[in-house]
Amino acid sequence: MHNDAMRLPARLLALTVVLSLALAGCSDDGDSPEADGTQSPTETAEVEPYLPVPEGVELTAQGSSLAVGDTATVAYEPRQDFVGAMEITVTSLEKATFDLFVGWDITPEIRKSAPYFVRARVTNVGDTNLGGRPVPLYVVDGENRLIESSLFTGSFKPCEGASFPKKFNNGDTVKACMVYLAPGKGDLTAVSFRPTQEFDPIIWEGELVPAPGSGGDKKSAKGDKKKDRKSNG
Secondary structure (H helix, E strand, O other): OOOOOOOOOOOOEEOOOOOOOOOOOOOOOOOOHHHHOOOOHHHOOOOOOOOOOOOOOOOOOOOOEEEOOOEEEEEEEEEOOEEEEEEEEEEEEEEOOHHHOOOOOOOOOHHHOEEEEEEEEEEEOOOOOOOOOEOOOEEEEOOOOEEOOOEEOOOOOOOOOOEOOOOOOOOOEEEEEEEEEEHHHOOEEEEEEOOOOOOOOEEEEEEEEEOOOOOOOOEEEOOOHHHHHHOOO
8 A cells, every 4th residue: 555655864854655545446336325325334323343342432434424523433453463442533634834844854856745734632442552653544635545644753843743652541542633745736635544445434524724834725625535435446
């Protein structure tokens, strides 16, 4: 899934971008809930958990469409036999500018991208310590590409918190902020929880607002979730 990358010198800033997601995928065969008139995942009364989670934790259905401010309960397996469960609330989608990256070495190649900030509140509702792991969220651009959050070698005060603290156990909550670079100055159309390519993504859409200190106009961020589903093959 990680087919391409852009990096700045490690001593200053490391930025990684997922540029493609095997979008050839499968064609729509008419079996989706939208096509045959059956209930969508968010309307289904009972959903079988896709991973083992503690008793009382009810996972949000795969394929759910949410708005900024909504909470999803999700699970993922960052390594074999290690399952994390979280409540994730995406709280803000922000259009940034490179004027906010004062003191960082931004190459001409990086400047061809468009920077975005995504803020979220995350609570650990599982039994595992997720300390030090990156917040497992992507953004989707106008070309239906998943973009991975950027990693900094130091503190980036305008938007920091892309990884959980060293200890992040059951009941712990953090306010996270992730930086994303959309290639070709592309748009941010949605935020996606998609831990594997086979997972039908959970999508957040909403108003895209200027990042503090950047100025600019508000905009609607709406992705093409049905198109994103097709890439599951």
